[in-house]
Every structure is written in C-alpha cells, then in structure tokens.
C-alpha cells in the first residue's frame with residue numbers, strides 16, 4: 001500500500017519538486033555569478049510559456065519519440081519509487097534516453113545529430129557506473145529490490161558505510177546524467193555552446209516543454225538514487241541529497257566543457273577505481289567472514 | 293494568464309556595424325543589469341526564442357541570415373531593432389554594401405534608438421516587446437503556417453554594385 005502511495009506521489013509531485021529544484025538551481029547559479037537571478041517559479045513559467053508557443057516540427061515522428069521519452073522516464077521512476085528491481089530502473093532509464101536520441105536523429109539537423117551522438121557517448125560513459133551501483137546494492141543486501149534495500153537501511157544497515165566508493169563513483173556520473181558542465185556535451189541549459197543547443201536545437205514550443213518536464217522527473221529519480229545511500233534518517237538523507245545537488249551546481253559553474261574522450265576515459269576510470277575497488281573489498285570481506 | 297510575459301527568451305543577432313550596440317545588449321545580461329531577473333534568457337537558438345533583438349545594419353551578405361532567423365522563430369514573436377544602424381543604416385548608410393535598416397528585410401515591431409543604444413533603453417525595449425508578445429498571443433497572429441513554409445516577405449533585390457567600373 002505504501003508503495004502505491006509512493007508511486008502516485010512520484011508521478012504527481014516529481015514535476016513540482018523537479019521544477020522547484022531547477023528554479024533554485026538557476027537562482028544559485030545567478031548568485032554564484034554575482035547576479036540576482038529569476039524567481040523560483042521561473043522553471044514553471046518557462047514550461048507553461050512553451051506550451052503557448054507554436055510547435056514547429058520538422059519530422060512528424062519526433063513528437064511521438066518525445067512522448068515515449070517522457071513515458072519511460074516516468075516508468076523508470078515508478079519502478080524505483082515503487083520499490084522494484086534496481087536493474088530494471090537502470091534499463092528503463094536507458095530506454096528513455098534512447099528515445100530522446102531517436103527524436104534528435106529524426107530531425108536530420110546537423111546540430112541535433114551531433115548532440116545525439118554525444119548523448120550516446122554520455123550514456124556509454126555513465127551506464128557502467130549505474131549498473132555497478134545496482135550490483136553493489138545486491139552484494140550488500142542480497143537483493144536488487146529497492147524496497148528490500150530501503151527497509152534494511154531503515155533497520156540500521158547503512159548503505160553508505162558499505163558502498164562509499166560506489167557512492168563517489170555515482171556522484172561523478174551524476175554530473176554526466178544531469179548534463180552539467182564539464183559534461184554538458186550533448187546539450188546545455190546555458191546559451192552559447194558550440195552546438196547551439198545540441199540535442200534540443202530543433203525542438204520548439206510544446207516539444208521542448210516535454211523534454212523539460214522529463215528532465216524534472218529525471219532529476220527527482222537520480223536524487224532518489226542518491227537518497228537511497230542515506231535512507232536511515234529521512235532528514236539527514238534529504239539534506240545530504242540536496243547538498244550533493246549543490247555540489248553539482250558548484251562544479252557546473254567552475255568548470256569548462258571538456259572533450260568527449262576525456263569524459264569517457266575519466267568516467268570509466270572512476271567506475272573502475274571507485275566502483276570496482278569497492279565491490280572487490282565487499283567480495284573479500286564476504287570471503288573472509290565465510291572462511292572464518 | 294499569458295505566461296509568455298513571464299519568460300521571454302531572446303535571440304540576438306549582430307549584423308556587423310561597429311559592434312557597439314552588440315556589446316550593450318550583452319551588458320544587459322551581465323550582473324549590473326541582469327535581465328534574467330525578468331525571466332529573459334539569451335538563447336542563441338531561433339527555435340527557442342520569442343524576441344529577436346537585432347543590432348547593426350543589413351548588408352548584402354547578412355540579409356539571408358536575418359531572414360532565416362526570423363522565419364525559424366515560432367509564433368508569437370517580436371522583432372526589436374536596436375541602435376541607429378539597425379533602424380536605418382546609421383553612420384554606415386552610404387556604404388557600398390549597406391542595404392539599410394532591418395525593416396528592409398523583415399517586419400520590425402519596435403525600434404530602440406541610440407548610437408550606441410543604452411542598456412536602459414534596450415531593457416525598456418524588451419519590456420515593451422514582452423507586452424507586444426502578449427498582445428500578439430491574444431490576437432493569434434500567425435506569420436507562417438506550419439509546414440507550408442510560405443514567405444512573409446520577399447527579400448529585396450541586391451543592388452547592382454558595378455564595382456569593376458571604378
């Protein structure tokens with residue numbers, strides 16, 4: 001019953017929370033740059049405005065692709081907050097991203113196509129770490145199910161104590177998933193990048209609004225994953241999760257965009273070193289305790 | 293309520309000239325004036341924009357560019373010509389390659405005078421443009437129908453320069 005309420009809560013509240021987070025993001029970014037910044041509700045104004053604009057479509061399929069993108073993002077969120085299999089969450093999340101890439105390719109615009117290619121590279125860089133995260137949880141809790149992990153965490157078995165390396169690796173990859181600088185290769189929330197708007201260049205009005213809404217759902221889902229590491233005391237968990245997002249904003253404002261080669265290499269290195277060593281340590285501990 | 297008032301996204305194009313007005317437009321985004329307070333963001337992508345800020349004069353090379361940008365902006369949209377050059381060619385009006393102001397190529401809604409136009413004047417222009425956007429939204433102004441690609445206005449002919457004769 002609680003999981004049903006959580007699912008309903010996610011579907012209804014995630015856009016609200018995601019929108020507020022993105023509004024706060026813009027204010028904090030502005031303050032970091034010595035500006036005053038827009039009101040918190042600006043993200044909602046933007047999306048409502050986009051629905052008022054003309055929908056310029058270059059391919060009659062791109063609307064459907066974007067709707068699929070949104071649906072699969074929501075679906076993976078439902079799996080996560082419904083307490084389902086963490087691996088399924090990661091796969092559904094990937095499928096959602098694939099639809100975004102398809103939508104971008106369908107426009108045939110050079111900017112969009114290069115943006116889509118870079119999005120694929122970003123997925124390639126981030127996906128191994130997301131999978132390792134799921135595997136790490138399995139090694140500690142003996143289950144991929146979020147509900148089991150959550151209950152064990154509430155019961156006092158703190159995931160962060162067993163998976164510090166995996167957590168750091170996930171934080172590294174989060175920057176790629178949020179498409180924040182230095183990993184805002186495929187598209188950026190800030191103007192003036194070399195690909196104009198990359199992935200989202202050809203989407204106008206309501207189409208862009210769908211991407212924005214999906215992005216809110218995405219943000220809440222990813223922050224949910226961060227929260228899972230600290231799920232023992234809700235207040236502390238929420239504070240740490242928000243702090244992690246603040247760090248993402250700080251990194252966004254202090255780093256220049258890097259080349260895709262460096263992104264791929266560093267992300268895989270982080271996965272291998274932080275995630276891999278953590279899993280190895282878990283494995284060794286399990287062996288020792290079994291032997292003893 | 294029209295949300296377009298709350299979130300006017302801007303595309304800025306500088307058609308050469310001396311760049312003075314261009315710098316002033318960018319100054320509006322900087323900490324001192326910070327037009328993002330009103331939700332205005334410099335987009336760099338015509339398909340996402342609502343307001344087309346254009347500085348500098350129209351010449352035989354950039355007329356196509358300006359026309360293309362205008363056509364790519366979705367309705368409702370507003371064009372603001374900033375500075376003497378964009379209004380009528382300014383000090384460059386007699387140059388061999390200058391065709392004149394922006395309204396030679398696309399319909400202009402607002403003119404912001406000055407050489408260079410002051411940031412305060414530019415912000416005033418943007419604020420008026422926002423009002424106009426809402427009005428256009430209410431009246432349902434459509435400049436081009438979806439998919440038909442119909443022309444709003446034909447480009448003016450390029451004058452025969454006859455440079456070789458000199």
Ligand code: SF4
Nearest residue numbers: 310312375376377408
């Ligand atoms: S109006 Fe004056 S300041 Fe502006 S671009 Fe023209 S010459 Fe430069």
